[in-house]
Amino acid sequence: MTTQVNLLLTGDELMNGDVIDTNSVMFAEHLSDIGLTIRKKVTIADDLSLLQAEIVQLSQSADVLIINGGLGPTVDDLTSQALALACGVELELNPHAHLHLKNWAERRKTQLNKPNLKQAYLPIGCDIIANETGSAVGFSYQLNHCLILCTPGVPSELTHMLKDEIIPKLKALFPIINKHKMTRMQTFGLGESTLQALINDKIPTWPTEITIGFRAAMPMLEVKLSVSCAKGHSILANWENKLSLLLGDHVLAIGKSNKITIAEYILPLLTESQQKITVAESCTGGLIASQITAIPGSSAVFEAGFVTYSNNMKQKLLDVPAQTLINHGAVSKETVLAMAKGALAKSSADFVIAVSGIAGPDGGTKDKPVGSVWIAWGNKQSLQAKYYCIPVARQYFQQIVTARSLDLVRRMLINSEESPYYNRIN
Known part of the structure; x- marks a missing residue:
């Protein structure tokens, strides 16, 4: 009953x-x-x-x-x-x-x-x-x-x-x-509809004894697997493993109540390898650095970050060439790569994130609409940059840009070879 x-x-x-x-x-x-x-x-x-x-x-x-x-x-x-x-x-x-x-x-x-x-x-x-x-x-x-x-x-x-x-x-x-048991799977990079469609397509024989639930908590998505019968208990681990394999590196943690942020995921990886990270932020206004430094022990991997909101400060603090800004604008591949290189040089860190975008609600153009952002990430040997358009409210834009930036570094640290779903839709 x-x-x-x-x-x-x-x-x-x-x-x-x-x-x-x-x-x-x-x-x-x-x-x-x-x-x-x-x-x-x-x-x-x-x-x-x-x-x-x-x-x-x-x-x-x-x-x-x-x-x-x-x-x-x-x-x-x-x-x-x-x-x-x-x-x-x-x-x-x-x-x-x-x-x-x-x-x-x-x-x-x-x-x-x-x-x-x-x-x-x-x-x-x-x-x-x-x-x-x-x-x-x-x-x-x-x-x-x-x-x-x-x-x-x-x-x-x-x-x-x-x-x-x-x-x-x-x-x-x-x-x-x-008799009830629940396990939670913390994921990033998948929306609820995408995840449900993926399960429907790839695991159509999902057992009725295991209930799947979703809880969106910006920017993470929690998948909950619940069982309340003997058969459900006996097969839960097997189907949990199947789902984990399907979602791959979109999964950050699995457990009864194992919640983790992306920053919390990457900090031990940097600590174990004795490497440091720096950030050069424009549109996120320091949010990336804030999420890193919110974690106890972050001083071992983070010494400095740069919030360069204006073009003038991008030039003064990060040595972004004036001609780069004139030719390509602040929201461009060339600028975020220059910001990343400048931050690496100034901080002597191993890894870097650089972001520049248009958080809105104003400032967009036909070529660069509100929600546009360029993210650069990588290390001294390999820097990459990618454009995204995330047309959401300013606060959510900053949260998503922060999460994706940290996730791109996370994937690099774990040598992930798969493309995240948010790269496939941008």
Whole structure:
């Protein structure tokens, strides 16, 4: 029998657009890992009567109801009151929640005030869900044969609570979900439709026991393989291998929750070979360097990068010849190759990425429309350059250019002989 999960999100800030709901995505990801799916999601304002009514209604149609938000110290945090009303019980100063608050205040060397103490008044008879990072504990209650889990709205707190408390609790209460297994495949360079068409064409006999799901998370695409039966478990590894062979070097990582960025992929390769990389960026404005230096240990492979947005700075910092810019323009093969050579000479690095493009929304011409970009990559012995047209919004353009640039270096480092799909469509 399928376990029904409902989700109730609370907060005026969600309703009026001040805050973007990312928590429901977090819930969906963690729950899907153990075979659970959110069947109904409701978002409502900070209104006590609405909350009470929605809790009663949603609990009548679910095995699990997760309430997110409304555990804070202010007057608009109403989850405890609403749940108490829905369950017909009073609020009490919960000793466990009170101790948690006192310890939280002591660690921060602050005094508890009356608004803080509000977070310790919980429905009589509830069970505490530990919150190791925040001031408010979570708590659970049974209503209408439904397990109600109350969780904080702060994403950083919710992340720890899901991993350490809620998912283990659900797995213990619903043993059937332990039959579920999921493996994730992190890929880059393939769109969802392209990947699905490729599977349909090359692996038409895909078994029904293995469910394929896709999750696009710019710029990566995650492929999820799920099984929930004995046969599925027995054949999963074989079909995972077939899919991996089909996708080839588009696959960056395989595992239950093995997420990796392209920069994280190439950094160990450079470290092991004791080689360094530099960048010469125009249209990406330092994003490539930022993704490299976001990784601990990056100082071993990255000493300097150059953000040369104007033609003047391309000449001054990277020694791009003025005549090259006059004859070919900033967005050209000749210019990015000159930028790459200049960056290699100035930094003494082994590998280089150079980019110059038109991020938009203005600045395009008939010959060089918005979305045009030239990427140069390689090392002192071999420099290559390729043109792409990526006509998307400015932010996405920069993300895609950054990802493709790093991926081209990644493929060079692993001696890949295959052409990525994004090269076949440009």
